[in-house]
Amino acid sequence: xxxxxxxxxxxxxxxxxxxxxxxxxxxxxxxxxxxxxxxxxxxxxxx
Amino acid sequence: xxxxxxxxxxxxxxxxxxxxxxxxxxxxxxxxxxxxxxxxxxxxxxxxxxxxxxxxxxxxxxxxxxxxxxxxxxxxxxxxxxxxxxxxxxxxxxxxxxxxxxxxxxxxxxxxxxxxxxxxxxxxxxxxxxxxxxxxxxxxxxxxxxxxxxxxxxxxxxxxxxxxxxxxxxxxxxxxxxxxxxxxxxxxxxxxxxxxxxxxxxxxxxxxxxxxxxxxxxxxxx
Numbered sequence: 001x002x003x004x005x006x007x008x009x010x011x012x013x014x015x016x017x018x019x020x021x022x023x024x025x026x027x028x029x030x031x032x033x034x035x036x037x038x039x040x041x042x043x044x045x046x047x
Numbered sequence: 048x049x050x051x052x053x054x055x056x057x058x059x060x061x062x063x064x065x066x067x068x069x070x071x072x073x074x075x076x077x078x079x080x081x082x083x084x085x086x087x088x089x090x091x092x093x094x095x096x097x098x099x100x101x102x103x104x105x106x107x108x109x110x111x112x113x114x115x116x117x118x119x120x121x122x123x124x125x126x127x128x129x130x131x132x133x134x135x136x137x138x139x140x141x142x143x144x145x146x147x148x149x150x151x152x153x154x155x156x157x158x159x160x161x162x163x164x165x166x167x168x169x170x171x172x173x174x175x176x177x178x179x180x181x182x183x184x185x186x187x188x189x190x191x192x193x194x195x196x197x198x199x200x201x202x203x204x205x206x207x208x209x210x211x212x213x214x215x216x217x218x219x220x221x222x223x224x225x226x227x228x229x230x231x232x233x234x235x236x237x238x239x240x241x242x243x244x245x246x247x248x249x250x251x252x253x254x255x256x257x258x259x260x261x262x263x264x265x266x267x268x269x
Contacts, residue, residue, distance in 0.1 A: 009229060009244035012257050017247025018134075019233030020067040020097055 056087035057261050060238040062095040062226050063172075065155045065186055068131045068142065071176045073235035073248035075138040080254025086262055091163070092172050094156035094222035095234045103187040105149040112149045135180070146183025153219060155186045158196060160215035161206060167199075174199055240265075 061077070063070040081088045105112060113124045128144045135142040155175050162171035178184035178195055185191040189210045197203035209215060229238065237245040237254070240261045245253060 013253040019247040021233040
C-alpha cells in the first residue's frame with residue numbers, strides 16, 4: 001500500500017456519488033456532510 | 048478480475064464496511080467497470096467501521112436503529128431504505144431490510160483479514176455482504192461468522208480461534224488508520240494504483256476510465 005502521507009490522491013469521478021459517511025448512509029449525500037469531520041466519538045474509538 | 052502477483056495488474060485498494068449499502072452497490076458497479084476495462088486488476092479490501100460503537104446485539108431493526116440514532120421518523124427511514132433497496136435492485140442485488148441484523152462489524156472485518164491471510168478475501172467479502180443485506184444473517188457474532196466461513200470451506204475451529212483471540216484486530220485498525228491518513232470520510236472509497244481516489248458508488252464507466260488512464264500512464268512510462 002502506498003504511503004498516504006507522501007502520496008496525496010487525485011480524486012476522479014463525480015463529487016456527489018453515494019457514500020456512507022456514517023450509519024445513516026444518506027443519498028444523495030449532503031455535500032457539506034461529506035466534507036465535514038467525523039463525529040468525535042468515531043475519532044476517539046478509532047485512535 | 049482477481050489476481051495477485053501479476054506484474055501488469057493494476058492495484059485497487061477499496062475501503063468498505065460490511066453494513067454499508069452503497070459499498071455493495073459500489074462493488075457491483077466497480078466490477079462492471081473493471082469488466083469494461085478488460086485488463087488485469089488486483090483488488091484488496093480494507094476495513095472501515097461506519098458505526099464502531101454499535102452493540103453486537105442491537106435490539107431492533109435497522110429502521111429502529113436509524114430512527115433512534117438520527118431522530119428520524121419511521122416514515123423517513125422507510126423512504127430511505129426503500130430508495131436504497133430500489134437502487135440495489137438496479138444492479139441485481141436483492142436487499143431485504145426486514146431481515147437485516149444491525150450489529151457491530153469489527154469481527155466481520157477481522158474475518159476478512161483472516162480470509163485475506165488465506166488468499167480468499169474477495170470471496171469472503173462477497174459472502175459477508177450477501178449475508179448482511181440479502182440473507183438476513185448475523186455478521187457480528189463469532190459463532191455466526193464462523194458458520195458463514197465454514198460454509199465456504201474455512202476451518203470453523205480456526206476461525207473461532209482467530210476471532211476470539213483478536214488475531215486480526217490490529218490489521219483492522221491499521222486499515223482504519225490508513226483511511227484517516229488518506230482523509231477518507233465515507234465509503235466505498237477506491238484507490239487506484241495508489242494515485243487516484245474515487246469516492247462512492249460511482250458509475251461503472253468512471254471506474255473503467257480511471258483504470259484505462261492508469262494503464263496508459265504505465266505504458267507511457269515503460
